[in-house]
Amino acid sequence: MxxxxxxxxPIGASFLAFATTVGLGMLIISFFLTVFRLVRGPSLxxxxxxLDFLFTLGMTFIAIFIVATGRTVYLDIAIALxxxxxxxxxxxxxxxxxxxxKKESESD
Amino acid sequence: xxxxxxxxxxxxxxxxxLIAAIGMVRFPDLYVRMHAATKAGTLGVGLAxxxxxxxxxxxxxxxxxxxxxxxLLFVLLTAPxxxxxxxxxxxxxxxxxxxxxxxxxxxxxxxxSRDVLIGDGGATDEASEDRS
Numbered sequence: 001m002x003x004x005x006x007x008x009x010p011i012g013a014s015f016l017a018f019a020t021t022v023g024l025g026m027l028i029i030s031f032f033l034t035v036f037r038l039v040r041g042p043s044l045x046x047x048x049x050x051l052d053f054l055f056t057l058g059m060t061f062i063a064i065f066i067v068a069t070g071r072t073v074y075l076d077i078a079i080a081l082x083x084x085x086x087x088x089x090x091x092x093x094x095x096x097x098x099x100x101x102k103k104e105s106e107s108d
Numbered sequence: 109x110x111x112x113x114x115x116x117x118x119x120x121x122x123x124x125x126l127i128a129a130i131g132m133v134r135f136p137d138l139y140v141r142m143h144a145a146t147k148a149g150t151l152g153v154g155l156a157x158x159x160x161x162x163x164x165x166x167x168x169x170x171x172x173x174x175x176x177x178x179x180l181l182f183v184l185l186t187a188p189x190x191x192x193x194x195x196x197x198x199x200x201x202x203x204x205x206x207x208x209x210x211x212x213x214x215x216x217x218x219x220x221s222r223d224v225l226i227g228d229g230g231a232t233d234e235a236s237e238d239r240s
Contacts, residue, residue: 019115023122023156030129037132037141045198046138052190053132053145056153059183060125063156064118065177072172075160079179082186084212089190097197104221 011025027061048092055085114162121155124148137206138198146191152184 034057038050062078065071129142157180162174200220205212219226 014118016111016115016118019118023118026122030126033129033133041110043138043198043201043203045194046141046200046205048194049138049142049145050132051147053128056145056149056183056187057129059179060121060153060156060204061162063153063160064122067114067118067123067159068168069207072169072196073159075175075179078157079175079182082182084180084192086182090193091191092111092198093193096194100197100201101221 004021015065020064020105024061024068025062027057027064030057045097048089051092052085052089055081059085071087110162110166114159114166117155117159117162119159121152124152124155128152137209138203139195139205139209142195143189148188148189150183154180157183179203 031054034050034053038047038054041047041050058081059078062074062081066078067076125148128144128148131148132141135141135144157176160176161173161180164170164176197215217226218224
């Protein structure tokens with residue numbers, strides 16, 4: 001287990017363990033709610049927004065996981081996930097927009 | 109004391125993420141949902157990363173603190189840009205607003221197929237034509 005729990009003593013460690021467990025549980029519920037919107041979402045833009053929010057939830061999950069287990073190497077994965085999530089959102093937004101423009105110019 | 113701060117950061121970050129996810133399901137249209145996902149979601153991930161900053165500071169690991177701060181800065185910079193691009197694309201493609209939303213200041217004032225403003229002195233910029 002990490003250095004932090006050893007430094008804190010039993011009471012502090014138990015509060016942090018409680019907080020991370022409850023926090024990860026909340027995030028799992030959030031994942032399911034967002035996936036519901038991803039499946040349901042009426043428009044393509046709704047689905048893109050859900051994907052973007054799933055990336056944000058993934059970063060939050062990794063951050064809480066780092067505090068819970070002390071494995072700080074996972075922070076690099078969180079940064080990479082944020083980068084990929086941003087690029088995916090930009091690419092999808094441009095895809096939605098350009099597909100509409102193409103359709104628009106064909107209908108003229 | 110430190111464990112209390114880190115634990116509160118973790119709990120509040122997870123709570124904001126859960127509130128944003130509930131908003132994603134409950135809110136009526138894309139633009140309102142975007143409000144929940146971008147604002148509350150960014151605050152949630154920011155608070156969770158602040159917990160990592162506190163964790164790194166306690167364990168005396170400067171690299172973790174700096175990387176967590178860099179990730180926080182990156183999220184704060186990119187989340188509004190992505191949301192803006194997505195909202196613009198959704199508005200251009202005609203995603204419907206909620207029937208109770210009344211104000212739409214952009215309606216009929218912007219030609220998305222040519223990227224120009226309509227009216228208002230006809231401020232057409234030729235440079236925007238080849239940007240897409």
